[in-house]
Amino acid sequence: xxxxxxxxxxxxxxxxxxxxxxxxxxxxxxxxxxxxxxxxxxxxxxxxxxxxxxxxxxxxxxxxxxxxxxxxxxxxxxxxxxxxxxxxxxxxxxxxxxxxxxxxxxxxxxxxxxxxxxxxxxxxxxxxxxxxxxxxxxxxxxxxxxxxxxxxxxxxxxxxxxxxxxxxxxxxxxxxxxxxxxxxxxxxxxxxxxxxxxxxxxxxxxxxx
Ligand SMILES: [Zn+2]
Numbered sequence: 001x002x003x004x005x006x007x008x009x010x011x012x013x014x015x016x017x018x019x020x021x022x023x024x025x026x027x028x029x030x031x032x033x034x035x036x037x038x039x040x041x042x043x044x045x046x047x048x049x050x051x052x053x054x055x056x057x058x059x060x061x062x063x064x065x066x067x068x069x070x071x072x073x074x075x076x077x078x079x080x081x082x083x084x085x086x087x088x089x090x091x092x093x094x095x096x097x098x099x100x101x102x103x104x105x106x107x108x109x110x111x112x113x114x115x116x117x118x119x120x121x122x123x124x125x126x127x128x129x130x131x132x133x134x135x136x137x138x139x140x141x142x143x144x145x146x147x148x149x150x151x152x153x154x155x156x157x158x159x160x161x162x163x164x165x166x167x168x169x170x171x172x173x174x175x176x177x178x179x180x181x182x183x184x185x186x187x188x189x190x191x192x193x194x195x196x197x198x199x200x201x202x203x204x205x206x207x208x209x
Contacts (some may be wrong), residue, residue, distance in 0.1 A: 075108030
């Protein structure tokens with residue numbers, strides 16, 4: 001298996017291809033590749049991203065079948081099943097890198113902001129459980145001067161929510177904590193821009209990355 005930094009480079013290169021509209025050079029989805037993968041997989045990165053239809057991980061990183069282990073949930077939140085999914089891939093396939101990927105204009109973060117500003121009390125318990133996991137990152141920002149500028153507030157809230165998910169993966173599981181300590185797993189945060197297509201790896205990178 002490649003190193004976490006190599007995995008990061010590969011994601012960056014794939015995203016560059018996506019942004020330049022030259023997708024498909026590094027990815028394979030054909031019958032030959034399907035045949036190869038029947039016996040097993042070795043995904044080189046785990047992506048925890050938002051369910052938003054505009055942010056499909058395999059496409060924005062220009063990867064084919066068998067390369068990315070992807071977990072998608074509205075607001076890229078971390079609940080026990082997301083931690084379990086990361087543990088599964090990290091332990092079973094030795095995948096060295098986890099990327100929590102938020103994105104601009106995230107509807108789940110917008111909904112959380114609205115809920116905090118004007119509580120409606122009529123959301124389903126299921127949707128509320130997502131809002132509740134995003135809420136702590138957003139709440140602290142609302143208490144600052146940021147609340148005056150909606151656009152800046154949303155941008156900061158999206159990044160704060162990514163950082164919170166990274167922290168929950170790093171410290172919410174003994175299994176993952178041990179892998180990180182042994183240098184076998186790196187967890188970083190990123191934001192995808194709907195406007196440009198660029199993924200900005202903004203959090204948790206080692207200095208040499
Ligand atoms: Zn979203």
